[in-house]
Amino acid sequence: MPRQQSPNFSSVADVSKRLSTAGYLPDAQIATTVFLADRLGKPLLVEGPAGTGKTELAKALATATGSELIRLQCYEGLDEARALYEWNYKKQLLRIQASQADGGADWDTVHDDIFGEEFLLSRPLLTAIRRAEPTVLLIDETDKADVEVEGLLLEVLSDFQVTIPELGTITATRRPTVVLTSNATRELSEALKRRCLYLALDYPSAEREREIVLSRVPDLAPGLADQLVRTVRALRGLELKKSPSISETLDWAQTLLELGLDTLDEPAMASTLGVVLKHASDQTRAAAELRLN
Amino acid sequence: MTAPSGSTVGHGGLAGHLDAFVRAVREAGIPVGISQAVDAAEILTVVDLLDREQLRHGLAAVLLQRAAQRDAYDVLFDLWWPLGDRPAAEGEDGAGEPGESTLDVPDGEALAEDMRAELLRLLEDGDPEALRRFARDAVDLLGRGQPAPSGQSYFSYRVMRALSPDTLVAQLLAGLLGDAGRGGLAEQVARQTVRDRLAAFRGAVEAEVRRRTAAEKGRDRVAKNAVRPLVDQVDFLRAQSADLAELRRAVAPLARRLAVRLSARRRLGREGRLDFRKTVRASLGTGGVPVVTHHRPRKVHKPELVVLCDVSGSVAGFSHFTLMLTQALREHFTGVRAFAFVDSTDEVTRFFRPGVDVADAIVRIGREAQVVAFDGHSDYGNAFDVFADRWASAIGPKTSLLVLGDGRTNYRQPGVPVLAGLVSKARSAHWLNPEPHRLWGSGDSAADRYGEVIDMVECRNAAQLADFVTTL
Numbered sequence: 001m002p003r004q005q006s007p008n009f010s011s012v013a014d015v016s017k018r019l020s021t022a023g024y025l026p027d028a029q030i031a032t033t034v035f036l037a038d039r040l041g042k043p044l045l046v047e048g049p050a051g052t053g054k055t056e057l058a059k060a061l062a063t064a065t066g067s068e069l070i071r072l073q074c075y076e077g078l079d080e081a082r083a084l085y086e087w088n089y090k091k092q093l094l095r096i097q098a099s100q101a102d103g104g105a106d107w108d109t110v111h112d113d114i115f116g117e118e119f120l121l122s123r124p125l126l127t128a129i130r131r132a133e134p135t136v137l138l139i140d141e142t143d144k145a146d147v148e149v150e151g152l153l154l155e156v157l158s159d160f161q162v163t164i165p166e167l168g169t170i171t172a173t174r175r176p177t178v179v180l181t182s183n184a185t186r187e188l189s190e191a192l193k194r195r196c197l198y199l200a201l202d203y204p205s206a207e208r209e210r211e212i213v214l215s216r217v218p219d220l221a222p223g224l225a226d227q228l229v230r231t232v233r234a235l236r237g238l239e240l241k242k243s244p245s246i247s248e249t250l251d252w253a254q255t256l257l258e259l260g261l262d263t264l265d266e267p268a269m270a271s272t273l274g275v276v277l278k279h280a281s282d283q284t285r286a287a288a289e290l291r292l293n
Numbered sequence: 294m295t296a297p298s299g300s301t302v303g304h305g306g307l308a309g310h311l312d313a314f315v316r317a318v319r320e321a322g323i324p325v326g327i328s329q330a331v332d333a334a335e336i337l338t339v340v341d342l343l344d345r346e347q348l349r350h351g352l353a354a355v356l357l358q359r360a361a362q363r364d365a366y367d368v369l370f371d372l373w374w375p376l377g378d379r380p381a382a383e384g385e386d387g388a389g390e391p392g393e394s395t396l397d398v399p400d401g402e403a404l405a406e407d408m409r410a411e412l413l414r415l416l417e418d419g420d421p422e423a424l425r426r427f428a429r430d431a432v433d434l435l436g437r438g439q440p441a442p443s444g445q446s447y448f449s450y451r452v453m454r455a456l457s458p459d460t461l462v463a464q465l466l467a468g469l470l471g472d473a474g475r476g477g478l479a480e481q482v483a484r485q486t487v488r489d490r491l492a493a494f495r496g497a498v499e500a501e502v503r504r505r506t507a508a509e510k511g512r513d514r515v516a517k518n519a520v521r522p523l524v525d526q527v528d529f530l531r532a533q534s535a536d537l538a539e540l541r542r543a544v545a546p547l548a549r550r551l552a553v554r555l556s557a558r559r560r561l562g563r564e565g566r567l568d569f570r571k572t573v574r575a576s577l578g579t580g581g582v583p584v585v586t587h588h589r590p591r592k593v594h595k596p597e598l599v600v601l602c603d604v605s606g607s608v609a610g611f612s613h614f615t616l617m618l619t620q621a622l623r624e625h626f627t628g629v630r631a632f633a634f635v636d637s638t639d640e641v642t643r644f645f646r647p648g649v650d651v652a653d654a655i656v657r658i659g660r661e662a663q664v665v666a667f668d669g670h671s672d673y674g675n676a677f678d679v680f681a682d683r684w685a686s687a688i689g690p691k692t693s694l695l696v697l698g699d700g701r702t703n704y705r706q707p708g709v710p711v712l713a714g715l716v717s718k719a720r721s722a723h724w725l726n727p728e729p730h731r732l733w734g735s736g737d738s739a740a741d742r743y744g745e746v747i748d749m750v751e752c753r754n755a756a757q758l759a760d761f762v763t764t765l
Contacts, residue, residue: 012341071529234481
């Protein structure tokens with residue numbers, strides 16, 4: 001089994017530094033797990049509530065390692081034809097009809113012809129395996145896909161090869177770095193979890209979120225960022241249907257900046273609450289608990 | 294475990310130590326397979342062993358499979374890979390920290406005062422590292438119990454009593470708010486911050502006490518008691534308020550999962566009859582060969598669900614979760630009707646409109662719904678009678694009936710025949726009982742008698758609720 005050619009990162013500190021440069025501030029847990037995934041050549045399974053930066057991590061990883069990001073978005077009803085490969089039957093049909101019009105090439109030539117590279121539609125998994133350049137394969141929202149897809153992933157992720165009956169087995173020349181994300185709406189199978197390194201992402205600590213806000217919205221006053229982050233944490237402490245995500249915190253920071261507000265008091269909050277809370281019931285609840293009126 | 298108590302690494306070296314740790318993790322209820330144990334050993338070769346946090350996160354990456362397991366894991370990790378007893382940076386603390394000489398009891402009062410002042414300063418700063426260091430000192434200086442022949446023991450309650458951090462809240466709020474006005478948003482936010490920091494301090498003290506106790510008495514004894522059961526194993530009926538919030542978080546995705554499952558099956562029912570016209574039209578693109586067939590969508594089957602829920606005090610914790618489930622189902626299906634009862638029954642569907650907060654709904658049920666007719670003690674017989682009398686039409690051949698309650702009748706009429714009548718009219722019927730199976734039928738419980746006419750399922754914790762949901 002081919003090991004990953006050479007590790008991308010030299011140490012955990014290196015991971016932190018390069019991810020930070022790519023615009024993603026990792027904490028010790030994230031940096032360590034990414035480092036291990038790189039060293040051991042294992043897929044990384046990132047699980048956590050929506051808006052904790054799972055997909056963002058994969059994108060930053062691609063930027064940091066200078067790889068191309070190939071994304072497989074999972075959904076209910078995703079099948080091999082969408083995830084792996086498919087024959088372009090329309091083109092095949094045309095080819096057959098064309099050969100008939102020509103006066104009929106013999107069947108063997110046509111047969112060899114229509115199951116060639118030209119008629120193969122490569123989907124994300126196959127594309128990632130065939131690439132010779134560094135690649136990050138992001139399998140997003142794995143929990144949305146059906147259980148059968150997990151079986152398919154198991155096969156692809158353990159051997160990094162795909163068998164196409166007409167073409168033979170295609171083995172990865174260069175192993176892609178694989179990141180799977182999940183919102184935990186459904187328990188993924190034990191077998192899949194065992195093959196991956198597990199990273200549970202939660203909302204960041206106050207200090208880290210403050211750094212994230214300041215690095216993404218550098219014009220924001222540090223004092224206001226502090227206030228903003230503490231308010232967001234208070235909101236997450238309430239039992240809301242949808243807690244504010246990191247990106248919503250950033251949106252909020254941007255909003256405050258655009259509006260030229262220099263402090264987050266009750267009127268400011270009441271007028272901009274829609275940026276972070278997007279359910280009517282959440283808004284009423286937050287207004288009641290935080291006594292905004 | 295054969296490692297001598299107190300030593301960090303037992304015989305068998307690092308590998309043996311890791312093995313013992315893995316076994317402890319398994320005993321805490323986290324399933325760790327052999328391949329994961331092997332991976333854990335591989336982790337040791339890659340991470341920087343001198344960096345404790347790297348080791349912690351590295352092992353977590355291969356040993357854990359769910360976020361809920363993390364707390365138990367962290368406790369065990371601290372026991373198996375304790376921080377050394379290095380004389381942690383006394384100099385940095387600066388504030389005239391008393392040395393060893395003040396260990397004598399007479400100075401206890403003054404010492405506690407000093408440390409309280411220091412704690413206040415640290416909580417205001419909110420530097421987690423300094424707070425942890427302070428917790429270590431505090432346990433050392435204030436947490437000692439009476440020396441016993443079995444060794445020195447430490448207690449977190451002694452530290453907490455001496456420092457009583459909860460009484461610092463007012464001062465902390467004043468400090469954090471500064472000259473900003475009290476009340477309103479700023480205060481709420483500050484309160485949340487104070488709560489977080491106090492909780493962090495309490496956690497640090499408890500971890501330190503565990504570490505010291507483990508060093509004295511062997512970590513196996515500590516490990517058994519220190520690890521709280523995983524959230525989904527907590528009994529609904531015995532859940533403490535701290536667990537409740539976490540439990541609610543565990544149940545929420547469960548409800549969504551159930552809804553997804555039900556609608557997935559609806560969709561998986563595949564396409565219906567062939568749509569001839571569409572197929573022929575599409576075949577024009579492929580030279581008249583119908584390569585892809587198109588079908589008409591199936592008629593949507595709308596499941597009807599009637600939930601009959603005991604909301605009396607004895608099962609309050611349980612009914613809360615089941616009502617959450619009801620609420621989630623309401624958001625996805627129109628055919629859900631909810632009824633609540635104590636000693637009379639009332640329809641509560643109207644409280645669960647989509648988008649309504651569950652906690653509010655439950656408060657309103659207690660206030661507005663006619664669930665109490667006499668004395669507020671469960672009366673299943675009367676409740677079933679009222680239901681069968683007033684809402685007999687709610688149950689039809691397409692309906693699934695779900696009864697939630699402990700089946701404790703207070704020695705009143707259980708009303709088994711009425712329930713049997715309801716069950717026979719419904720398509721399927723289940724009863725979720727939050728009591729352990731062995732207690733069914735004891736005392737005033739009529740669970741075993743109900744069990745003869747309805748499928749009764751034990752549902753004591755979130756894990757069992759999840760199991761039930763997946764078989765539905």
